[in-house]
Amino acid sequence: MTLPPLPEWAPHEAVWIGFPSDPELWLSDLKEAEKEVAAFAKAVHAGGKGEQVWLVAAHEDAATKARQLAPFATVIVEKFGDIWLRDSGPIVMGSGKQRRAQGFRFNGWGNKYDLEGDQDVGERIAKAASLPYAQADWVLEGGAIDGDGSGTVITTEQCLLNPNRNPGATHEDIEGRLEHDLGFERVVWLGEGLLNDHTDGHVDNLARFVAPAALRSPRRRRTTLTRPSTAMLPSD
Numbered sequence: 001m002t003l004p005p006l007p008e009w010a011p012h013e014a015v016w017i018g019f020p021s022d023p024e025l026w027l028s029d030l031k032e033a034e035k036e037v038a039a040f041a042k043a044v045h046a047g048g049k050g051e052q053v054w055l056v057a058a059h060e061d062a063a064t065k066a067r068q069l070a071p072f073a074t075v076i077v078e079k080f081g082d083i084w085l086r087d088s089g090p091i092v093m094g095s096g097k098q099r100r101a102q103g104f105r106f107n108g109w110g111n112k113y114d115l116e117g118d119q120d121v122g123e124r125i126a127k128a129a130s131l132p133y134a135q136a137d138w139v140l141e142g143g144a145i146d147g148d149g150s151g152t153v154i155t156t157e158q159c160l161l162n163p164n165r166n167p168g169a170t171h172e173d174i175e176g177r178l179e180h181d182l183g184f185e186r187v188v189w190l191g192e193g194l195l196n197d198h199t200d201g202h203v204d205n206l207a208r209f210v211a212p213a214a215l216r217s218p219r220r221r222r223t224t225l226t227r228p229s230t231a232m233l234p235s236d
Contacts, residue, residue: 019034190207
């Protein structure tokens with residue numbers, strides 16, 4: 001039996017943060033992006049009262065800059081393209097001695113961005129953290145789902161049923177995979193995400209759990225929930 005990952009509000013020992021590393025991607029925005037990510041890392045670290053920060057830099061030059069801007073962080077050098085490790089990195093399961101990393105295939109948000117290193121950076125940073133790693137044979141980005149820690153997960157049809165992720169997959173297919181690989185027993189299906197979102201409807205900028213079975217989302221004029229039988233949140 002697979003137990004679901006802890007919710008995001010659970011205490012963390014550490015957090016991976018991708019550090020802007022590629023001048024060809026960031027162009028004139030690189031220096032400002034470096035400062036913004038370092039400031040975010042500083043807020044997470046909170047002078048030692050927060051979490052350990054593991055800044056992931058794509059090469060040694062970027063690592064040098066990361067150490068200058070964030071001397072409180074542990075800097076890890078691993079090749080990647082996009083800094084959004086929430087999507088390309090693994091999902092950490094369990095705690096203590098049972099902690100492990102569950103990886104998935106990553107195809108650049110539906111083959112939109114094919115950047116060197118993104119396909120296997122999750123496995124490499126998991127091994128750098130000495131976490132046992134397993135790879136599932138289907139496409140899933142971390143931002144495509146949000147769990148409440150008790151076995152319920154929310155996602156969108158636009159993303160997980162998109163032909164550019166897992167062609168031909170049905171609701172039942174995805175629900176079975178979410179249960180097998182991540183321990184989610186109940187799936188809340190939303191229809192589409194935000195308009196013109198290059199992630200094809202990631203739920204992490206649409207609706208989030210704030211407690212077990214407690215969901216918050218922005219107010220909108222018209223809301224459409226599909227498959228209402230799976231959208232009911234149990235009270236127990």
